[in-house]
Amino acid sequence: xxxxxxxxxxxxxxxxxxxxxxxxxxxxxxxxxxxxxxxxxxxxxxxxxxxxxxxxxxxxxxxxxxxxxxxxxxxxxxxxxxxxxxxxxxxxxxxxxxxxxxxxxxxxxxxxxxxx
Amino acid sequence: xxxxxxxxxxxxxxxxxxxxxxxxxxxxxxxxxxxxxxxxxxxxxxxxxxxxxxxxxxxxxxxxxxxxxxxxxxxxxxxxxxxxxxxxxxxxxxxxxxxxxxxxxxxxxxxxxx
Numbered sequence: 001x002x003x004x005x006x007x008x009x010x011x012x013x014x015x016x017x018x019x020x021x022x023x024x025x026x027x028x029x030x031x032x033x034x035x036x037x038x039x040x041x042x043x044x045x046x047x048x049x050x051x052x053x054x055x056x057x058x059x060x061x062x063x064x065x066x067x068x069x070x071x072x073x074x075x076x077x078x079x080x081x082x083x084x085x086x087x088x089x090x091x092x093x094x095x096x097x098x099x100x101x102x103x104x105x106x107x108x109x110x111x112x113x114x115x116x
Numbered sequence: 117x118x119x120x121x122x123x124x125x126x127x128x129x130x131x132x133x134x135x136x137x138x139x140x141x142x143x144x145x146x147x148x149x150x151x152x153x154x155x156x157x158x159x160x161x162x163x164x165x166x167x168x169x170x171x172x173x174x175x176x177x178x179x180x181x182x183x184x185x186x187x188x189x190x191x192x193x194x195x196x197x198x199x200x201x202x203x204x205x206x207x208x209x210x211x212x213x214x215x216x217x218x219x220x221x222x223x224x225x226x227x228x229x230x
Binding site for chain 1: 122125150152157158159160161162165167206216217218220221222223
């Protein structure tokens, strides 16, 4: 079974703090993704990566950065946390296919971040 | 740009009743379509997917969905729901072969009552 783990289930931080969210997958997947989930808005893509040291902006990258130094690990960084970044953060991974560019994404359990 | 619309934000239903969760997408090219389920306090897991072939797709837990190209829809159905089906359901479409990106709908909360 594919396993995607996230470093924390719940996190409380103060405004202005630097926040690191870690995600690790064990299936040697090329693609990794960071989403935020807010009620009524579904999942919105923050950043994704299709290879080590490669990253691309998603739909809402402002206020976030990412790091992928190893294939299995994808980190989301909030440089200076703000209250409007209070949300559920979900990490996902998927294989990169030759014929079809899209296949199942496997999700971690999520990190509920509260910024006070 | 592609988009996904889930027409109902909440669907209450009694146990053993049938249910349909509606999903429409906008795209002018071939699409791949997905339904994911999120149980309380968990991440998302795949229910079913349509990549090609038969337009009627069967998934886990007795769910199925039908791809209708002319209506640009991919509605999810189950003939008889259980209390354990209470969850949030997300429809998603691929973003035109952009390296595995998906566009998600807003989600539908299915609440099954005894």
